[in-house]
Amino acid sequence: MAVGDALAAVSVTLTRRDLIRYAGASGDFNVIHWDERSAVAVGLPDVIAHGMLTMGQALQVVTDWLGDPGRVLEYGVSFKRPVVVDALLGATLQFAGKVLSLDESARTAVVEIAATENGQAVLGRARATVQLA
């Protein structure tokens, strides 16, 4: 492993069904994530995905690579752009990752995650610090 190493990229298509599933799993029933009229009423083009759903999905790039999903020490993101989820087409997100830094003595690594939709970043400063084996 070396700084700059790329992690296997993942593409995920989120549908309205996924948003409703996440609402139930997380307890976040904000109407803008499942009701078009409510989303439009607050100035959004359509229903948008929970930022926390995108954040949760994005971490899979890291945990797939890490092998043990419990060895995440820190994980943070900023929410840059809403992910608009069309009723028929859903929204397709691309997640990629690369090793930003390594601490050989502590056996930790910092991974930067890129989360994009049609080439535009939906998350900013998405970074995870992980404990290596």
Add this chain to the structure above:
Amino acid sequence: MDTSFAGRVYPPSQPYEVGREKIREFADAVGAAHPAHRDPAVARALGYPDVIAPTTFAIIVTTSAADVVVYDPLLGLDYTRVVHRDQRFVQRRPLHAGDVVTVTVTVESARIVAGNALLSTRGDVYGADGELITSAYASLVSRAVQL
């Protein structure tokens, strides 16, 4: 928004018991495919007492705990205009099935910038024995009303 709320610490939340099926449900919802979220034997082989939760699972308990702050009428935040700006977790160890946790919320900062109300909270998730398991840092923005 009352910016004097910065530094305020709220009383601990009601206890929440982390269950295997809730972990499975949440893992399915965020695409976390690893069997350590579902199979206790796999989790034990990795050194955990039971199935482990994805890192962002803590949001279930930290958001409801932070809602006490966000919806506190004395704080005066216009929550109809709130947008989630940043989220970060600092995890000492993963949550696992059987954990009974409480959350203590601290207002890290409460500021007004260019008419926008910026609220940052930290939710510390403690196990039944008082062990700090994970901390969730959330930054919310309540956008200024455009006149």
